Amino acid sequence: MTTEVTKTAEKTPAETPETTTGGRVYQPLADIVETDEGVTLMLEMPGVVPDDVDVTLEKRVLTIRGKVRPTSTEKLQLAYAEYGEGDYERSFTLSEDFDPERIEASVSHGVLTLSLPRAAETKPKKIAVKAS
Structure with missing residues (x-):
């Protein structure tokens, strides 16, 4: 079972959001790790503190x-x-497999880590096989 996490199209300078300060907006690099329990996103955001995410x-x-x-x-x-x-700004389109109430985020050493747990009803179920 493959979970859908689709990144948005790469931003070009013309599509970069405008800011009130006139500063740059970067699309942070991301790593995506998928397990049976959910998906973990790790985004590089140097210089960002938790209060500013x-x-x-x-x-x-x-x-x-x-x-x-x-x-x-x-x-x-x-x-x-x-x-x-x-x-920094980046968007991802998620499948309906995730439990939005249990998403967690933390920042450490310039890396934002998001934990996206699967909803209980979408987790793979192991079927026991009995001998007859």
Whole structure:
């Protein structure tokens, strides 16, 4: 039994959401692990603290947003930068296999981990085989 977790189409700069601060919005990289118990999503969101993460589920669309508080380098003059600061946003379309009341999220070391447990009625059932 394969569970459907579909990511949305990749965002191009023209499709990137506008922000009130004029900052960038990045689509965080994600790993998806599936087990009999459910699915775990792990998203890279460096610089995001738990209070600045917003996870919503509406009509089977799981949306994750993370806000990064800008770091200041008042005493330092930046000579070169490869890392661009910005907020994060990503959406996934879920199948109806999941129990929305038991979804859990945590942030540790720049990684947001979401646990999406399967609804009890959708878990695979083991059928015992008896000898006759």
